[in-house]
Amino acid sequence: MHERAGTPATESDLIDVEALVRAYYDLEPDVSIPEQRVVFGTSGHRGSSFNRSFNERHILAITQAIVEYRTAQGVTGPLFIGADTHALSAPAQTTALDVLVANNVRVLTDQYDDYVPTPALSHAILTWNNDPAKRAEGEADGIVITPSHNPPQDGGFKYNPPHGGPADSDATSWIANRANELLADDCREVNQAEPSAVEMFDFRSNYVDDLGSIIDFDAIRESGIRIGADPLGGASVHYWAAIRDTYGIDLTVVNERVDPAWSFMTLDWDGKIRMDPSSPSAMASVLANAEGYDILTGNDADADRHGIVTPDDGLMNPNHYLAVAIEYLYTHRPEWRSDAAIGKTLVSSSMIDRVAESLGRRLWEVPVGFKWFVPGLIDGSVAFGGEESAGASFLRKDGTVWTTDKDGILLCLLASEIRAVTGKSPSQLYAELVERFGDPAYQRTDAAATPAQKAALGRLDGDAIAATELAGEPITAKLSHAPGNDAAIGGVKVQTADAWFAARPSGTEDVYKIYAESFKGPEHLAVVQEEAKRVVDAALG
Structure with a gap:
């Protein structure tokens, strides 16, 4: 634990945003150096322009590779694209648009020129592909530009195919290999043009207006509970006010600042600025605002992760909240399939195993990576998929798919529904699980x-x-x-x-x-x- 963990960032902790963006354009990677090649992990390609691992040429090559991959897969519909609030996300989106338009890809960007949370983009892909009339125009896919909760100097670039979730290793390996070939050839096979033919799409309204199909807002509103939401300077910043206004709930956005240096953050456990809503150190500033709220939540930069703060226990351990969410959902969603399994990654708590057994539900344990939950969420055979790193999603009330990528906004709203319906905080409900199953x-x-x-x-x-x-x-x-x-x-x-x-x-x-x-x-x-x-x-x- 760093000696300054949990304390406010100072001037010396902040990145030079202008220098970071200049490096994106000025520095060129050397593909003979492994650290400067395109590498797709569990959540896309990530790196920093300062160390030549996330620069303009990377994005040129990756985007061209995605174009060629989707063509080979017969994906002919629109490509949804969105970016978070990291400093490198906007220039990367501009680069990607140049390539997509030059390759005659139909591109849909946010009509408000707003940030796009990962779950909103996944929701957009699935909504398009589940509409027969839209699907007749061709299947949609998408690109999310985000390094998730990573520090401010990082950038990230992720491809979501038509199933709406993270691409599997077959796709990412092909894309990475082709991108590195293009880089080695000085990007001469990359097509570029001014992004003039780009369509607008209202990610925010399409996502927010549909939340009533998965969250019980009537219960939240009638309970009168006070909710606080902190976007941590991320892409959900304008979504929370829209949720409040759409559903008439008592919700306060406790921090509306967007700063690519994240100067308002407290330092994480290792002394770095990291927007991890499951970290007590990174969430110290949020915890300071906990008084007066029945539920207080946080999200990371692309809103695919959640942090839940309760008055009686502070910031909940992600494993604890997953167990509570599962117990609640599988006893309060009568339209879900009776044989729908509970999905967990194998490094998540065994408390989930004991909850699953008590519910009489099949436990579906998979490797690390949310991509494994995608098929089950689509066909309803897995009603909930969760990771110990505070990422999860689940089905709509009627048992149909919502998102196939992690949805931090959704899990935060669920905490308020749980509090409203049960009259108990999620942490109080976890204490009851401990009494029944033990304290891991x-x-x-x-x-x-x-x-x-x-x-x-x-x-x-x-x-x-x-x-x-x-x-x-x-x-x-x-x-x-x-x-x-x-x-x-x-x-x-x-x-x-x-x-x-x-x-x-x-x-x-x-x-x-x-x-x-x-x-x-x-x-x-x-x-x-x-x-x-x-x-x-x-x-x-």
Whole structure:
């Protein structure tokens, strides 16, 4: 923990926004350097113009590659495009529009020249493709320009195909490989033109006006609860006022500032400015405004993550809120399919497993990455999908798809519905879950690893782990593939009756991540973490 974590940012913490944007145009990447190539992680290509990993040429190449990919896939409808409030997002959108228009792609941008949250863009794609008349004009897809909660100097670029969610690895690998080919050829095969033929689309109204199909605003309004919403300077900034005015609820936007340097933020755990609504350090300024609200919420820069603050418990742990949301939704959505599963990533809390069992619902456990939930959300076989990193989405009241990307605005509104309908805060409801199922201790830590060790961990088979016990309990499972869909998890997960750990290599640092949980308390968790490192190190040789 950095000594200044949770304290206000000072002038020395802020980026030079003008220099960052200049570097976007002036600095050129060298594709022979791995760190300067196009690399798609779980949420698109990310980097900074300062270190030549997110520059104009990257966006030229990626956009041309997306054009060629969608053509090869037979996607002929409009492409929705939106950007968040990061400083590099606007210039990246301008670059992308140049390429899209030159390739005769029908492009729809925000009619207010406003920021576009990730869930609003996913919603737009799905709404178009679910309308037979619109679909007859061709399937739609989209581009979201955001590095999510990453620091202000970063940029991000993500492709959402016609299913509306994050592209799968087959698509992203093809796009990244083609983009790097274009970069290596000095972008000579990239088409560019002035973006004159661009259509306007009202992302905000289309999203906000449809929220009544998934959230019980009547209950919220009639309860009279006071709600505070902090966009954390992100893309949801104008959406919250629209939600208030549309549904007549008592909601205050506690911070309407947009500043690409994020000078109003408090520093995250490592001393960096990071718009993570699940981090107590990053949310310290929000917590200072908690008095007087029954529910106070925060979102990250593209509003795909949520943070829930209650008067009785402060900022909720994301795992705790996911468990409460699942318990509430599956008992308050009678039109959902009776066999609709509960989706969770395998590093999310086992409290969810116990809630699922008590509900008589199938648990669908998948690797890290929201893309795995997409098919189930579309066909209704998975009614809720959630990640431990405060990202989730769920179905409409009638059991049909809402978004296939994470929706932080939705999960924040759900907290108010829960409070209005039950008369209890989500944190009070979690305390009741603890009384029924036990009180798990959960933590993520990092352990040093060489690039070779990280590669070996990513390929590790559960059977290669020789241990038979973990922290005094017999090991019941050694997993290298997720139970829900048998997809490789890029690491291992080891389980006992009361504890588990998962180890995965970091995509950006020379470490591997250890997620661990114990229903026997913090001291037992510490033993689990210690033994987890020994088990993994032994398996890696």
